[in-house]
Amino acid sequence: MAKHTDNSASEQTLAIVSRHHQYWLQGDIAGIMSLYHPDIRYFDYLNNIEITRDELADYLSFTLLTPSQVTLQHTDRIRVDGDTAFIQYQYSIKRANNKAYHYRSSEALTVQDGKIIRINEYSSLMRSQEELSSTQKGKIGLDDSRLQILLQDLSDYFEKHQPYLDSRLNLAQVAQATGYTRNQISYALNNGLQKSFYEYVNLSRIEHLLLLLQQDSNRNISDVALQVGFNSSSTFYKFFKQFTGLTPKAYLKNIQA
Known part of the structure; x- marks a missing residue:
């Protein structure tokens, strides 16, 4: 039975x-x-x-x-x-x-x-990715003042060049472009902003997306998400809600009201 x-x-x-x-x-x-x-x-x-x-x-x-x-x-x-x-x-x-x-x-x-x-x-x-090293946080050449300088340089680079629009952006590319090492960038983000490189990039994409929606709130938000560099719908949804506190649908309803 x-x-x-x-x-x-x-x-x-x-x-x-x-x-x-x-x-x-x-x-x-x-x-x-x-x-x-x-x-x-x-x-x-x-x-x-x-x-x-x-x-x-x-x-x-x-x-x-x-x-x-x-x-x-x-x-x-x-x-x-x-x-x-x-x-x-x-x-x-x-x-x-x-x-x-x-x-x-x-x-x-x-x-x-x-x-x-x-x-x-x-x-x-299913593709190779740059692995972030979290085991070497010692002699990376960053005291508190240099850490703040790095974060400002990183912010300036992201604002001017918008590298996050490339959906395949990785830590090695940013390190090469800014002149810092991958460990230095990872350490500065973790200790200065309490963010991983992955979070920093995706939240930058959300900021850019919100600016585009402010210019035209009738645009298809999924298309805009692709435009600003997201290659995963669920990742976009996660960071959108984390940044705004709202789902995409609720956010659009607010700004279109």
């Missing part, structure tokens, strides 16, 4: 998750939302954020697949164990600069009372 019950639960889970997947591919936000439990918890571990149910429709509008820009390939069939389903896939995003970014992703979706109550999403960028 227990085995029959487990099989029934697995069959129901597979049916619900398969329908969720089809709605996702079709870009059907209403369909997706209809499958979510009132107490759903959605975790995006790539960006280390939890999206609440009230924010999910807005979040989905920025992360749903666009066939002309995104290709998705499953690397395994949907696997089910009782009330939880597991999906693995790879997807590529083609950005405005015609460069493609490739991600490896997996999701664990848990079903309760016929609805999806939890989603754990894990993604990683």
